[in-house]
Amino acid sequence: MSGAFEIRGGKRLSGEITPQGAKNEALQILCAVLLTEDEVRINNIPDIKDVNKLIEILQDFNVKVIKNGKGDYTFKADEVNFDYIKSKEFKKDGAKLRGSVMILGPMLARFGEAYLPTPGGDKIGRRRLDTHFQGFVELGAEFSYDEEEAFYSLRAKELNGKFILLEEASVTGTANIVMAAVLAKGKTRIYNAACEPYLQQLCKMLNRMGANISGIGSNLLTIEGVDKLHGTEHTMLPDMVEIGSWIGLAAMTKSEITIKNVNWNQLGVIPNTFRKLGIELEQRGDDIYIPSQENYKVQKFIDGSILTVSDAPWPGFTPDLLSIILVVATQAKGSVLIHQKMFESRLFFVDKLIDMGAQIILCDPHRATVIGMNQETPLRGTTMISPDIRAGNALLIAALSAEGKSVIQNIEQIDRGYENIDERLRAIGADIRRI
Ligand SMILES: CC(=O)N[C@H]1[C@@H](OP(=O)(O)OP(=O)(O)OC[C@H]2O[C@@H](n3ccc(=O)[nH]c3=O)[C@H](O)[C@@H]2O)O[C@H](CO)[C@@H](O)[C@@H]1O
Ligand SMILES: C=C(OP(=O)(O)O)C(=O)O
Missing domain, CATH: 3.65.10.10 (Enolpyruvate transferase domain)
Structure with a gap:
């Protein structure tokens, strides 16, 4: 082009x-397919650069991707190649878009570890990620940051639900913490949560996958952790x-x-x-x-x-x-x-x-x-x-x-x-x- x-x-x-279909919803929803080994079918996915890049990243993680038709894809993350997350390629590709940040929550919840290069996205001023890591740490993760490589690491033997008061209503931050909390032990409450429609869509989809999230649409989300999520279908706004x-x-x-x-x-x-x-x-x-x-x-x-x-x-x-x-x-x-x-x-x-x-x-x-x-x-x-x-x-x-x-x-x-x-x-x- x-x-x-x-x-x-x-x-x-x-x-x-x-x-x-909504770009910023798509970036959240695509990351959520990593939370289950079952098939997730998603409709109305926009054919745009950021979204296609994220789909490629999922494929690099060995997620099976089938294109059923225009904007209609099936994803199956049953044999995730977790090692890719520490690779040079991911350091390069993950840095190309903002949405890659939401790989952290699902990976941490499912594999107990997650890594991320400083994500890309618009150069529109400072775009800190503190809220994301505040949430993960409160759920029990250990966090470190390699300044030289601009690389974030998280580890958690297990995640435990908690009351978390976010310092700001970050959109991708809330999505990330929700995706970690759905598989944590016990109850998480996120106050000052972002509540925009795309986040509501994510929470509704997670509930259809077996999660237990209430308060959707408000700034207080309550999440009762479950052991496993299953497949579903979803259509983007x-x-x-x-x-x-x-x-x-x-x-x-x-x-x-x-x-x-x-x-x-x-x-x-x-x-x-x-x-x-x-x-x-x-x-x-x-x-x-x-x-x-x-x-x-x-x-x-x-x-x-x-x-x-x-x-x-x-x-x-x-x-x-x-x-x-x-x-x-x-x-x-x-x-x-x-x-x-x-x-x-x-x-x-x-x-x-x-x-x-x-x-x-x-x-x-x-x-x-x-x-x-x-x-x-x-x-x-x-x-x-x-x-x-x-x-x-x-x-x-x-x-x-x-x-x-x-x-x-x-x-x-x-x-x-x-x-x-x-x-x-x-x-x-x-x-x-x-x-
Ligand atoms: C991929 C994606 O979904 N990107 C969107 C997402 O980015 P993203 O999730 O990165 O944006 P955040 O919601 O984290 O915050 C955006 C900026 O606003 C500041 N902030 C945020 C909340 C607050 O109460 N006060 C405050 O000052 C943050 O410090 C940050 O500088 O949400 C932004 C805010 O709607 C949108 O512009 C982006 O298009
Ligand atoms: C700022 C935006 O995008 P991103 O968060 O992906 O940089 C946007 O969608 O307006």
Whole structure:
């Protein structure tokens, strides 16, 4: 696959678009197949780089993988090659994506040992793993870190349930600790647990495999350990970050778009956050219909002060959609303060939007004020480099709305999380090609 997109912007798009299966759910669910020697069949797996890399890693662990059809796979981890976890290859491959971190919990629970190179993922600021290891240590594991090799090790003769108060509601951290605790002895309670839909999906799947987890959807999970888990089937939710991105795309390009099968009940505050920017959207059955809008006007707070959109752990607004909100705000009527609280390097891509003519003041690494142009002056096409997965998609949306030609380089970052994005955008009328 080549490394850039060429886009001719300024066209209205129209039609239907179906979101892919959720990337971040897939990364959790795929790691969970390591918890049983039985078959686990998973549907709606997105065909994206990060997920395919994790499937390859599972194969390297000698997990049997059968592709039944598009997005439909069966996994069987009955003869796991545990030695691979200490190999040079795993040190290299495990470091390529963030999701590999969730191999730790299942391995520790099933084999009493686990190792991990510092995982990859977006370079969006510091991404510490302390919460993960705090949880494992509280369950009885010994932890060490080889600074020179940036390699984490865990060992446990047995894991014992406990009350664990997490210092932060880490998404992958909670998933990891849950996957260790399901096979621990006795009762574990995890307080300040992350509770986003993908984690709920993981817990529900584990329960279908024979685990005993209650409190799903809340920030207090109670897990009664069991001796063994068995096989199951699971279907991934649609990707909420993609859904939010298509809402933003429709608004920026004044397009009439229907987003199909969005699982509305799991979208939390996402639809209303876009509505606060003045974007009209309608729930139609389980679809979202966005009419073509000539402009959209940002709401103010009740006291008349400027709207702030900030991220927070679920059920707050996901940090993964703030780049999209920011780009959409550039063409709104009114001003918005974007406050990215979790990550410190996720807003730097605004310099590219400023090059395109957007009115943005980067106040500090966490905050940017956007003064919307009310669709009166379009952005100008330019050449840019995608710095991270979500900023990459935000720039793509900017380019689709902009006048003239844009080139986005380093699109591996976009392919990491969005399936066949160019083809799907062409299907609704976008002028985009891979070069
Ligand atoms: C593979 C995967 O699923 N990646 C997602 C996962 O990453 P990941 O699980 O790595 O992110 P965490 O939830 O651990 O935390 C993200 C960042 O927010 C900070 N933090 C977290 C919780 C909190 O209450 N306060 C706080 O400041 C952390 O220190 C960290 O810097 O969740 C992130 C937060 O939704 C998303 O951006 C990532 O797309
Ligand atoms: C930050 C993200 O991904 P990762 O955690 O895989 O780097 C993301 O999905 O927005």
